[in-house]
Amino acid sequence: MAVKLIFAEYNILWAAMKHYEQHLEQVAATTDDEDKQLDVNEDLMKMEYMFKNIKRSAKEDWDMEFK
Numbered sequence: 166m167a168v169k170l171i172f173a174e175y176n177i178l179w180a181a182m183k184h185y186e187q188h189l190e191q192v193a194a195t196t197d198d199e200d201k202q203l204d205v206n207e208d209l210m211k212m213e214y215m216f217k218n219i220k221r222s223a224k225e226d227w228d229m230e231f232k
Contacts, residue, residue, distance in 0.1 A: 193205040
Protein backbone atom coordinates (compact mmCIF):
# COMPACT_ATOMS: atom_id res chain seq x y z
CA MET A 166 0.00 0.00 0.00
CA ALA A 167 1.50 3.32 -1.06
CA VAL A 168 1.28 6.29 1.25
CA LYS A 169 0.76 9.77 -0.15
CA LEU A 170 2.25 12.34 2.17
CA ILE A 171 0.83 15.82 2.42
CA PHE A 172 2.89 18.81 1.31
CA ALA A 173 3.97 19.81 4.84
CA GLU A 174 5.03 16.26 5.70
CA TYR A 175 7.44 16.21 2.77
CA ASN A 176 9.04 19.44 4.01
CA ILE A 177 9.38 18.13 7.58
CA LEU A 178 10.77 14.80 6.42
CA TRP A 179 13.26 16.49 4.08
CA ALA A 180 14.51 18.86 6.80
CA ALA A 181 14.88 16.03 9.33
CA MET A 182 16.78 13.87 6.87
CA LYS A 183 19.11 16.72 5.90
CA HIS A 184 19.85 17.34 9.58
CA TYR A 185 20.60 13.67 10.16
CA GLU A 186 22.77 13.55 7.04
CA GLN A 187 24.86 16.43 8.43
CA HIS A 188 25.22 14.57 11.70
CA LEU A 189 26.40 11.41 9.93
CA GLU A 190 28.90 13.38 7.85
CA GLN A 191 30.30 14.95 11.01
CA VAL A 192 30.62 11.54 12.71
CA ALA A 193 32.33 10.10 9.63
CA ALA A 194 34.80 12.98 9.57
CA THR A 195 35.67 12.87 13.26
CA THR A 196 35.77 9.20 14.21
CA ASP A 197 38.95 7.16 14.19
CA ASP A 198 37.07 3.86 14.47
CA GLU A 199 37.12 2.19 11.05
CA ASP A 200 34.08 0.02 11.82
CA LYS A 201 32.12 3.12 12.83
CA GLN A 202 33.19 4.87 9.63
CA LEU A 203 32.00 1.93 7.55
CA ASP A 204 28.64 1.91 9.35
CA VAL A 205 28.21 5.64 8.89
CA ASN A 206 29.19 5.49 5.21
CA GLU A 207 26.66 2.71 4.68
CA ASP A 208 23.99 4.85 6.36
CA LEU A 209 24.94 7.80 4.14
CA MET A 210 24.50 5.63 1.04
CA LYS A 211 21.06 4.58 2.29
CA MET A 212 20.21 8.23 2.87
CA GLU A 213 21.06 9.07 -0.75
CA TYR A 214 18.66 6.35 -1.90
CA MET A 215 15.98 7.72 0.41
CA PHE A 216 16.54 11.29 -0.83
CA LYS A 217 16.08 10.15 -4.43
CA ASN A 218 12.84 8.34 -3.57
CA ILE A 219 11.45 11.28 -1.63
CA LYS A 220 12.33 13.69 -4.45
CA ARG A 221 10.57 11.45 -6.94
CA SER A 222 7.48 10.97 -4.78
CA ALA A 223 7.19 14.68 -3.93
CA LYS A 224 7.44 15.54 -7.62
CA GLU A 225 4.77 12.98 -8.55
CA ASP A 226 2.40 13.84 -5.69
CA TRP A 227 2.69 17.63 -5.44
CA ASP A 228 5.05 18.77 -8.21
CA MET A 229 7.53 19.71 -5.46
CA GLU A 230 11.24 19.97 -6.08
CA PHE A 231 13.89 19.62 -3.39
CA LYS A 232 17.54 20.57 -3.61
